[in-house]
Amino acid sequence: MSTPTILVVEDESAIREMLCFTLQAAEMTVLEAGNAEQGWQLALTSMPDLILLDWMLPGVPGVSLLSRLKVHDKLKHIPVIMLTARADEVDQLQGFDMGADDYVTKPFSPRTLLARIRALLRRLDDGVGEVIVAGRMRLDNTSHRLTIDGDEVKLGPKEFRLLQFFMLHINRVFTRNQLLDEVWGDRVVVEDRTIDVHIRRLRRALEEHGCESYIQTIRGSGYRFSVIDPD
Amino acid sequence: MSTPTILVVEDESAIREMLCFTLQAAEMTVLEAGNAEQGWQLALTSMPDLILLDWMLPGVPGVSLLSRLKVHDKLKHIPVIMLTARADEVDQLQGFDMGADDYVTKPFSPRTLLARIRALLRRLDDGVGEVIVAGRMRLDNTSHRLTIDGDEVKLGPKEFRLLQFFMLHINRVFTRNQLLDEVWGDRVVVEDRTIDVHIRRLRRALEEHGCESYIQTIRGSGYRFSVIDPD
DNA sequence: TGCTGTTGTCATAAACTCGTCATATAGTCC
């Protein structure tokens, strides 16, 4: 997601401004609402990618808006992060039960909040969690690192993306063109034999840890990632 | 996967109940265990599709069960999500290195957890689709794989397509010309005796697993695929 | 600017596939 849109529903203007500043600095588009009703309207009309919702709002409380959002077919999938001053667990459980996706207590650091937001957005993007584990390999999407049996394996950017794609679709065969579309991006014009070379580079990196067998050639069809340990 | 079975290993009954409720609402079958030993037994006997494992368990800690699971041949492929209250990275790294497939910190929202569970399950049977099963053979188009009693059988592209066609039309007899049209494609000009050779090659591949009898010669008519185990 | 690392392409080697043929074997009809 390039520039996600975040809806901020918060009555205290000081906090709202701080939030806007933080989010905009992080290249996000911000929509502001000072109360639940405004928030509801904005959510409906703008379909934001994520909603930051204050627990305590004048008039209609945040939880009410939350439950309203969560029963609406078009809005129910928008992740919501609740902001609250009360740190007691009752709140947390209640909020979660209403369908909040995360929960941040005030005061919070901009970095913490951004991290939570990014985590949620990332998960939305393609179901990519922080980490993908397959066999002896562990790929960390956050730190962009691959480890095999705990040892770090160095990969170039392209190889990393290729492997990431493979690990998101274990056992599935992809033609070179599919890989080009998915990993390189459609518009790019590249010779499809280039894939072979990158597969080679990926395999060579895995070779040092005996994992090259995880990437298999399906002659006539393409390539496949599959956890096959040679015995 | 229609109704996946999830094994929950968690000592705090309140959390366990919350989990069960959430999972069941999402049409999953739940198995409950209050400690590591129970979890181990249930895993062995029920072979769940996924395991939710608390980091902190009375007596044997969760990580111990995790490592035990990951060395057992039948259980090592079951994905495990660790639940933990401690959010520090040390824990995460340790858990991942033990082979956990994902990691969720308490408190977590039901939706978050479900999303992670679904992501893992989806990833697991991503490569499984359009499967044709016949007798001891199993042909998976998505992963481009033929397995007999679970062992992978290597086939050339043409043999794969030929077998695929046969398995789509079990018990039916095809003339050589029909096979040429269907598997090779019309326009192609090939000697129809070529079929014999490919049948031979296919049979040879199946021979190693005692399945060559699945392909029968109908003298004067052609060939047929039919599950006939020699006994 | 020079350095380092990445990336796409190419040429060549290597591996594999596939159609055909020659011959062996099996089935059928008299």
Added chain:
DNA sequence: GGACTATATGACGAGTTTATGACAACAGCA
């Protein structure tokens, strides 16, 4: 059985698909 036909099987070589190393263009960075 003998003659004839249909199928099985092994071998071969042309053709195709992959693997691999080398290289030049290029980007990021000190």
